[in-house]
Amino acid sequence: MFLIDSHCHLDSLDLKNKTIADVLQQAINNDVKHCLSVATTLGGYEAMKHLLMPFKNLCSFSCGIHPLNLDDEKYDANRFQRLAQEDNVVALGETGLDYYYQQDNLEQQQENFKEHIRLGRKLSKPVIVHTRNAKEDTLRILKDEHTHSGVLHCFTEDIATAKQLLDIGFYISFSGIITFKNAEALREVAKYVPLDRILVETDSPYLAPVPYRGKENQPAYVRKVASYLSVLKGVTLEVIAKQTTDNFCQLFKLQGVLHE
16 A cells, blocks of 8 residues: 655655654554655745755655745745756645734745746745635636646545635645544535545644544554544545545656556
C-alpha cells in the first residue's frame, strides 16, 4: 500500500528527540511513502530544502508565502520565480487568504495570492491554497485569475464551496479534522467529494487526528486520516490509498515517478 501525505511542514517538527530520518521511517512503517513539504516563506523554503534534500526521494517541495507570513521577509518577485522553477518544487504555496488572524492587510493578501496563481500559470505548476474566513474572496480570485490547477488544503468549508472548487477543476484535501468529534458537517463534505478529486494530508505538526489530538502531528498519521475517510466513503483503505496517490500524482505531475 502506498499513501502520500499531501501537505506537511517537516521543517516545523520538534526535532529535539528525533531526526527527519526517524519521522520518515515512522511514516514508511505506516505505508506513508511520500510527503509534500510545504513552505510558508521563501527563506523557509530554502532552509527546508537544505534540511530535506538528503531525503528528496521521499519528499517533494512547495515554495511560497503564506498569507500570515507576508511581513516576515521582503518580497522579491525574481527570487520567487527562480526558486519556484527548481526541480523538486511541484507546487506554489501555500498561498491564499486568512481573514481570521489577519484583517489589516487584506489587499496585500489578495495581491500575494494573485501573484502565486499567475506564476503557477506561467510555470504550469498548481497552487496550494489556504483559506480561513475568506471563502468568497478566495473563490472569486481563483475564478477571476483563471487558476491553472490546485488544491484547497485542510478543507473546512461547506458542500457549496466544495462544488465551486470542483467545478473549476480543483482538488480538495482532508486532514485529521475529519476525525474530530465536532466535525460532522465536514464529514458530510467528505462523503460528497468524488474519490478522484480527494487528497489526504496531516498539515503536521498541527491538527493531529484522533486518537493523537493535542499531540504533535506527523506524516505517519495520514494513515489515520485515510482510514477514517475509507469508512466515510464505504470503501477499503487500499482503495483510498491508491486513489489519493493517483490523484496526487495527477495534480503534481508525478505519474511514473512515485512507486513502491
